Amino acid sequence: MTAKRYPLMLCRHCDAKAVINMRQHKLALCGPHYVDWVHKQTARFIDEYGMFAPEDRVLVAVSGGKDSLALWDILLALGYPADGLYIGLGIGWGIGHNPDDDTGESEGQGYSDTSYGYIQDFVQARGGDQTLHVVDVAEEFGATIPAAARVTNRGREKPCSLCGLTKRHIMNRVARDGGYDVLATGHNLDDEAAVLLGNTLQWSVDYLARQGPVMPPSHPGLARKVKPLFRFYEREMAAYAIVRGIDYIYEECPFATGATTARYKDMLNNLELSSPGIKLQFYLRFLKAKKVNNLFENAHRTLDLLTCPTCGQPTTNPGECTFCRTWDRVRDRLAPSRT
Amino acid sequence: MPQPADNPSAVTLTYRRETFTARPGMTVRKAVEQIGLNPESVLAVRDGQLITDEVVLESGDRVKLVATISGG
Numbered sequence A: 001m002t003a004k005r006y007p008l009m010l011c012r013h014c015d016a017k018a019v020i021n022m023r024q025h026k027l028a029l030c031g032p033h034y035v036d037w038v039h040k041q042t043a044r045f046i047d048e049y050g051m052f053a054p055e056d057r058v059l060v061a062v063s064g065g066k067d068s069l070a071l072w073d074i075l076l077a078l079g080y081p082a083d084g085l086y087i088g089l090g091i092g093w094g095i096g097h098n099p100d101d102d103t104g105e106s107e108g109q110g111y112s113d114t115s116y117g118y119i120q121d122f123v124q125a126r127g128g129d130q131t132l133h134v135v136d137v138a139e140e141f142g143a144t145i146p147a148a149a150r151v152t153n154r155g156r157e158k159p160c161s162l163c164g165l166t167k168r169h170i171m172n173r174v175a176r177d178g179g180y181d182v183l184a185t186g187h188n189l190d191d192e193a194a195v196l197l198g199n200t201l202q203w204s205v206d207y208l209a210r211q212g213p214v215m216p217p218s219h220p221g222l223a224r225k226v227k228p229l230f231r232f233y234e235r236e237m238a239a240y241a242i243v244r245g246i247d248y249i250y251e252e253c254p255f256a257t258g259a260t261t262a263r264y265k266d267m268l269n270n271l272e273l274s275s276p277g278i279k280l281q282f283y284l285r286f287l288k289a290k291k292v293n294n295l296f297e298n299a300h301r302t303l304d305l306l307t308c309p310t311c312g313q314p315t316t317n318p319g320e321c322t323f324c325r326t327w328d329r330v331r332d333r334l335a336p337s338r339t
Numbered sequence B: 001m002p003q004p005a006d007n008p009s010a011v012t013l014t015y016r017r018e019t020f021t022a023r024p025g026m027t028v029r030k031a032v033e034q035i036g037l038n039p040e041s042v043l044a045v046r047d048g049q050l051i052t053d054e055v056v057l058e059s060g061d062r063v064k065l066v067a068t069i070s071g072g
């Protein structure tokens, strides 16, 4: 038996060996042409979807993962003077990762610190003159995310809702206080398609009405949010990071295990295997149906947004917002009881 | 050249913390499928270089499979 020889896949532009083959685009490219393609595509999406202008000040939310670091790298390569924002959540490796740790935190050596290390390496590799805003949740608000979640949630529930609430608050605040025109996140097509699948399975019309690559602020306390990578497959962003030599945190947040999002992504990739491009079509046709056919137009609830007297961010009820009330409660419960 | 399946110069593939072997002469795609992974959800890296699915693996190759899906 002799192995069947397959012709080597070559780059469409230069006949060098291809490093990636994107079936949904019927496009195979070598390393340098791939990097060039990603840059040009991103510039096109930013322009086509009216995300921001060349003179705008952009704040990139970086987590240490491949997507957000790739986004920062791409924006810098395109000449945007983009700054970074890292939020230290104080998350350890989780129970079982470190045998000496039975709380699941291992502060000082866990998931969050490793993530931060990759971001510092990224900045250093680029000469170190990018501005990186760092907000450490424990330092600023009095407890790490896991510690705060333990005193607010019943039992040992996942800290994700508190984590999301806190991250949103900090991103809006830093963007607003720093005078940024726009906050950019590294969401890719797989992220967006998985959320769309979830929203569709639930027919969550108000989420469907809001989902999209550009979110204009609905309140002066909020930042304009954009997702410049929303048309790239997650696989393409991992490939970009590898080709560009960007080291990123490969491990997941220990609280992400078994997340529904990952299951939906798997399902979509199974479909993608037999129907290349179906993931992209699913999402792009959703956007088109909203734009052209006014799908979900009536679902836009115009909530009367009030302003939180403490932080200035929006709230639907009079008085303090959920963020401020939650963290007040955390500090109350964690404060040493007075005698 | 014919290669028995248990040849010591088989191809080594690593994924997360696991190691698998494959028969030389097989494509990356076939090897990935044989492990039970979705070729859409991984990237293959050989000698620090990304390689496409169609690449035929040769004896002694060490391939790192990078998971591309995150669940955050």
Ligand code: SF4
Binding pocket: A091, A159, A160, A161, A163, A164, A253, A254, A255, A256, B072
């Ligand atoms: S998985 Fe949950 S806890 Fe971990 S970073 Fe994401 S939202 Fe926060």
Ligand SMILES: [Zn+2]
Binding pocket: A011, A012, A013, A014, A015, A016, A029, A030, A031, A032, A033
């Ligand atoms: Zn080329």
Ligand SMILES: [Zn+2]
Binding pocket: A308, A309, A310, A311, A312, A313, A320, A321, A322, A323, A324, A325
């Ligand atoms: Zn508030």
